[in-house]
Amino acid sequence: MTSERKHCGATSPATRAVVSSVNPGAHADAKLRRLTGPRARRKSISGAALRAISAIAKRFRADALAGSPISRKIIGRPQLAASTTGFGFMGTSVAPIQSERLSDGAHALLGLLRPAGESGESTRPLRPHEWDAALGIALRHGVAPLLHRALQDQGTLADAPAPVRLSLEQERRATALDNLGNFGQFRRVARALQDRNIPVIALKGLHLAELVYRDISLRPMSDLDILVPRSSLQEAVATLHGLDYGFEHDVSTAAGAMLDAKCNVGLAHRDTDTWLEVHWSLAEPPQRYAAVIEDIWRNAVPARLGDADARVLSPEFLLLHVCTHLACSHVFVFRLRALCDIAEILQAHPAIDWSLVVDHCRRHGWTRGVAAALRLAGDHLGAAVPADALAALGADALAPEMLAEAMQHLITFIDFPGELAYVVANVNLLAGKRGLAEKLAAMRDRIFVSRAELALSYGVPERSARLPLYYVLRLRDLLRRYAASAWALSVSDPRLAAASARHARLASWIRSG
Secondary structure, eight states: OOGGGOOOOTTOHHHHHHHTSSOOOHHHHHHHHHHHSGGGGGSOOOHHHHHHHHHHHHHHHHHHHHSSHHHHHHTTOOOOOOOOOOOOOTTSOSOOOOOTTSOHHHHHHHHHHSOTTOOOSOOOOOOHHHHHHHHHHHHHTTOHHHHHHHHHHHTOGGGSOHHHHHHHHHHHHHHHHHHHHHHHHHHHHHHHHHHTTOOOEEOTHHHIIIIISOOTTSOOOSSEEEEOOGGGHHHHHHHHHTTTBSOSSOOHHHHHTTTTTOSEEEEEBTTTOOEEEEESSSSOTTSTTGGGHHHHHHHOEEEEETTEEEEEOOHHHHHHHHHHIIIIISTTOSOTHHHHHHHHHHHHOTTOOHHHHHHHHHHHTOHHHHHHHHHHHHHHHOOOOOHHHHHHTTGGGSOHHHHHHHHHHHHHGGGSOTTHHHHHHHHHHHHTSOHHHHHHHHHHHHHSOOHHHHHHHHTOOTTOTTGGGHHHHHHHHHHHHHHHHHHIIIIIOHHHHHHHHHHHHHHHHHHTO
């Protein structure tokens, strides 16, 4: 690896500098020095150390979310006010998205996250309520560490109110500590699988934090994602069971029965609660990823992540994965962090082969989704997308009103409580079925899933005589979840009903491209 891409792993100097930026108290500092000092580079992180890291990170994140008057005031407050400010698209001839649907806080945050000199905004100082709103959105969308870096790079961190600075510093520090634990867990996973000759591709946050952002304090990850060959899934899950991932009993047989129905199996660590998703594909059947998995493996690149050897996606497939995950799989019910990932990928890999990107989009039906994701990243964050690539993807012909709706969806959907945001997609899917018979068939398939899926969902051995009783429990759980959502959609929450209608429009728009 060249000097420009110096290893910035779980114990890198850059990370140690970040996690030392705020004094957490003598006790926490002593733990932190033990976990990130020179000795830590010469040995693996123990289970006790991983638990200590998690505890410290939770403390700092709690302080960031609730420790200051400003953060207590803004966390969870929806940002629904109108604004008329727009942003230009740097370096292209594509007309900018009109963003009047976004709140003042969202505009403030997006302006701050853009590279210095490219904000497209006036340089007036933010008002206190704009700082409050921008901080709240940054925390909810997982981009507070990036906001901290942006203010540092622009030399304007001192302009932020003291409580805002403290919250940003604590969130960045908590992210570094969380990721120390995450990379420690990944090291154990990668080495155990490699000892069984099972190849591993590190996905999403693991890849992005280390090799794209090159600073593990900048990219939070809610879980660990790995890709293994379809033929090795059962052996991989059995191996991970030996590392305390999953239920007390081995679920590898049940996981193997899911190959044609799902794309991953989630396993919680029984001690640290780390959530690990083991993928064998990148989208559930019958979506369009299955045909490209062979190309992904063929083009995977060897990499060093923390102190573990693995493979990662090529820059082209990394960009495609992030864009399609945001637009095609989740229809923009996601976090602003995804757009930041796109901008960072393009900055870290300026020599991306755009002909390959465009070819795969056309072959697999991703053109509109990828074009929309790139447009949003370019218009709102100044992502360096070449004009000829945008033209080849048809980005200049995308409807401005749909792009504006997509950005509104991305920014505001996270403000809805609990699981409502994610339930809406399934409610809309059911509503889109034609005729009563088709709707009833969809409901039947949703309730009476395979024995393997039921066993994995409830932690019951697949051969247990009690397993059929869990269909009753599943029906109860689905009724609780969807009845409340259906009531909110139709009666109690006009905002959610409007968001659901917007989701349906966006899903149809993405599919039709």
